[in-house]
Amino acid sequence: MADILDIGSRIELISMDPHFLEISIGLYRQGGETPRFLVHSYSSKEGVADRLSFIRQAMVVLGGMVQDGNYLSFVCGSEHHAAVRRTFLEAGKISPEAGLEPRPLSSLDRKSGLTLVVSERGSGLYEVTAEGNEKAKDRRVKVVANGLAKLGEMRLIDGREDQVQYPCEQDHASLTGLLLVRAPNVRAIVREQEMASSRGVLAAPSQQ
Amino acid sequence: MSDVKEMKPRERVLAALNRQPVDRTPTCNPTSLATVELMDLVDAPFPQANRDPELMARLAATGHTELGFDTIMPVFSIIQESSAVGCKIQWEQKDNWPTVKMREPIWESLEDIRVPTDYLLHPDAQCVIEAIKILKRDYGDEVAIIGKTMGPWSLAYHCMGVEPFLLLSLDDPDQTKRILDKLKQITIEFGNAQIEAGADALTLPDHATGDLVSGEYYDRFLRDLHIEFVEKIPIPLILHICGRTVDRMEYIAQTGMSAFHYDSKNKPQESIDITGDRVSLVGNINNPETLFSKGPEAVRDEVINNLEAGIQLIGPECAIPLQTSIENLTVIPETVKEWHKN
Secondary structure, X not given: OOOOOOOOEEEEEEOOOOOXXXXXXXXXXXXXXXXXXXXXXXXXXXXXXXXXXXXXXXXXXXXXXXXXXXXXXXXXXXXXXXXXXXXXXXXXOOOOOOOXXXXXXXXXXXXXXXXXXXXXXEOOEEEEEEEOOHHHHHHHHHHHHHHHHHHHOOEEOOOOOOEEEOOOOOOOHHHHHHHHHHHHHHHHHHHHHHHHHHOOOOOOHHHO | OOOOOOOOHHHHHHHHHOOOOOOOOOEOOOOOOOOHHHHXXXXXXXXXXXXXXXXXXXXXXXXXXXXXOOEEOOOOOXXXXXXXXXXXXXXXXXXXXXXXXXXXXXOOOHXXXXXXXXXXXXXXXXXXXXXXXXXXXXXXXXXXXXXXXOOHHHHHHHHHOHHHHHHHHHHXXXXXXXXXXXXHHHHHHHHXXXXXXXXXXXXXXXXXXXXXXXXXXXXXXXXXXXXXXXXHOOOOEEEEOOOOOHHHHHHHHOOOOOEEEEOOOXXXXXXXXXXXXXXXXXEEEOHHHHHOOOOHHHHHHHHHHHHHHOXXXXXXXXXXXXXXXXXXXXXXHHHHHHHHHO
């Protein structure tokens, strides 16, 4: 009877882990003003604990989170709701055989051929620049800044199209590096989310 | 507070299906409550849990043991008997639903219909029957076990394809009626086989859905058949039709069905204003926007909305999305219990 746990609100789900026996892994939010996060699976298959431990470690490395026992949080104490979900999903994509390294604050933009660079300006403020083809620079910088704003729930700085800031006003270099990889193509992320959320919804025969 | 002494879940559900007094409103899932996390919890993942009776029963039982519903409903999908009569099935993976390949229909017209004589012995029909036996053995005294038998309109979609069957209904209503009449034997036989196995009630999905089929169509093609099902399947039947269906609720109320499993596109109050005490209502809690996408507070609001309208049984509108959070499901019975305390 009742083996389910009161472990907080599930805020993200990997419905089938491609790297470990297709188990489902949830990211649960606990706490009030200072949230902490739990990576949990209801599977009792052998090796689950190791897999969850790997994902936690990946979130520490990729997202710059801190670990206390089985719980994760950001040093700033903020939730960073969208960013922590993205960190969890990206951590789940990594094979346990792969090495874990923080993503750099620069990334090659395949669409434009530009090298996109994000520079820390202190107090959680980040500035996007681009190296390469002058023609596409301004547009891509704006796209990436907007992408970071969306993925990290950062605010765009008034009068600037190249600067974004975390609401906590604290630096998150690793997290920003992680988001930078996805920021040039937020539409792909949205499509991925839409596909994930439409899976598993039973439609009437007339809608199939 | 009710004056009725405390009931067991099974008594409570059966009383509500018959619109008799209950100690509190029952929570009831005429369709699936399976989620990927519950599959992990009891090691009974899709698609295997649709094909192995032990797994099917184990996963279904979590609706009561883990979520606290008053019912257990093991027939997660809508394809079991269609598979048994020969439809091609896309079994999918753990996180998606098996579906009939309706673009590869097995029959085109009345003359083509050949229901295999031994279809009830097919593993996908037997799986349901055996799962119900297991659940009856393990929970039968306590919890209401609900089976499922598909109606002829849904079976026609599966066996002939949605578009061809709808076009046929326009071009040749007489043949359409004769097709439905022929397919009804599957509904009756599969339903009665589940009764023999121990089912307390049956969900009868017949997808004359609000988006494609009008209330007038329901009256013309299905009302009399549904009356016949009530006569020939001797346990409470819960008719399930998705979509906006207020235009046919009057007809449904005339069939003698015990309950109508209704969609969130219909408001609770406008629905019960039509059905009154002629048929119980169950369902209405929105799947994609509420149970899947929002939090427990939004679920609680919808449960209370149904309770305040006097809806007889509380539950989700249809098979819940497989990624639904457990928290959003346990809040349904919790809210019902809290509401009755106040």
